Amino acid sequence: MDSQLQDKKKFTKESLKKQFRLSEFLAEKIISSVAFLSITVIFLIFIFVFKESLPLFSFGTNDKPKTEIHTTSDSKPESYDSGASEDLKPESYGESPEDLSNSDAIVQEDLKPESYGTPPEKLTQETYGDPKEDLSVATSEDSSASEQAHHSSEMVSENSEGADKTWSTFFTTEWVPVSENPRFGLIALLIGTLKVTIIAMLIAGPISVLAALYTSCFASKRAKEIIKPIIEMLAAFPSVVIGFFALMVLATFFQDVFGYESRLNAFVGGVAMALAAIPIIYTISEDAISAIPKTFTEASLALGASKWQTAFFVTLPAATPGIFAALLLGVGRVFGETMIALMATGNAALLSANPFESVRTFAATIGSEMAETVFGETHYSVLFFIGSLLFIFSFALNAIAEFYVKGKLIKKFQGK
């Protein structure tokens, strides 16, 4: 019997162990390589969103990528505009033809040769000489023959010298992506996005922090168990539902109350986005407040401070980094919110400080225009460029919330 046992032991040691080691090794490698996926995805997102906006960065000198783009978008005239739409474009944006040719000439004369110094023989000959002629022809005659000629020249103008011109329009205030002379003024979009974000945060910030304070400091345990899931239920509302509610109900309601002109505007959008941001800010700041060590509040209460004094002068300051993180993530949510912006903000890139004017945000611009662009076009690249901006912004917000705030919290509680 003794020897049998010995045999068994030998069996386990020699034959089994090796086999298991292999499967162990494989399992661990497979699992960690799958875990690597999330990192890969982040990199891929950055690479591919940024890659599509790359044509913007080729500054007119190297022709190779452009010709590639040119060939890939060869099918453009057939699939995209059926001739008639070409005529409509300037009109639909409410611009007189004289204006158009004027601004075109200004861009050509002032910006091109001086600021970028592209070889004049090649580029200006091919791309700029033609559009000017075409435009003047188009304005005077508007014949189908000139339109055909215009087509080809527009394609060149959009693709090969798009880089210089597009960059020069980035810092203007007009967002007119589909026209003879496309302008991609990001300033108007930025102002619009900021306006909506500020309105939303002014509403969502105080309300959700106060609510979080009530839940974790004043509410009884039973009340807490009811309040928390209900507010978190708001997070389950899809943004398209909130957008729809804002579009159908809130917009009309606010117009009746305040009596402003445009039904859909930054204020309606901001209120709706506040609804989307509230559950995020509430949950994270509630967690932050609840995480304050009990010794803090007990010490304060023992010193004779009342409950609200403890809450406002001890708990709240101690939880500031966490609440700050919550607000940052709330900003991130509002900044990149698409459906609400698409449905409730009116989508007009106006430049004004009035909160009751229509605005257009970055995300809404991508959402509404991407479907109409053609692969490889300047407009397409610009939209991807906006996307990379949004991505970088949300990445930075998250990084700040993660590292800065966490470091501060740890230091605080360790009393350093």
Add this chain to the structure above:
Amino acid sequence: MGKKKKAKESYFFSQKSKSTDIKGKFIVGTTLAAVITIIAVLFVILGIIIYQGRDKFSWEFISSFPTNGMTEGGIFPAIIGTFILVILMSIAAVPFGTITAIYLTEYAKENSKFAAAVRFSVRTLAVVPSIIFGLFGLGFFIQFVGSGADNAFNGGELRWGQPNILWASLTMSLLTLPVIIVSVEEALKTIPRELREASLALGATKWQTIKKVVFPGSISGIMTGTILAISRGAGEVAPILFTGAAYYLATLPESLSDQFMNLGYHIYIMSTQSSDVEKTMPIQFATTLVLLILTLSLNLVAVIIRSRIRSKAK
């Protein structure tokens, strides 16, 4: 003199407590008002949508196709499209999410840089705006993978290099990956260390322990994560705007390379791009009601399972 001092003190205290009481009540009242405002708004939204959508909401509405240029009829294809989307999405996201969570709880060392990077990526994925996923789906799945596959296998014929339900589902699965990872991780953490140690002490290897002890214990967490992910995926519209959702289709999607209709997208186009918004208002509210019922009930189930996990852990 001692008496005098005491009187003075008590006077001081009473004065203070009196003044702070009013102030305190006001302040506590403000915070309570914030809570009540949020909850009231929530129920107002729910109430209005239920009230406006109740007339149109019926079995017939759910089970019939849109007719007459989408001004009449039901939303059957949109519901089916949403279902296919979330099922494909779960098939892609659940295994990856679960394995990542197992890595984070079981294999990652306390202060390994790799695990920290994975965690940071997951959290970043959770806060990236959903429209960016849409852009990524367009740039990566459609233009890169899809077009590449077309060039390699179809001889350049357009089949995968265009928006379809497969790319939409994969895009959505990236969006919901963090939801699953977080839920599964939470469930794995509730499994007591003693169980793992007992298994290891019996001679089981790490992988065996994970397979036989840890994984069965995390089933409920996987379920919560899947349900929450489905709830999220059913409601998101931005990622599928240009990766596969269609305005109107007369037939249901038959293969992975077909486009599909989607509830959220249906609400969006009906309320913003429909030819007659006023006339289709009841349809829009009823569609919103269906979507809300779907997401809220899924969330409720997830909350219940999650609270069970938590009470078990205690």
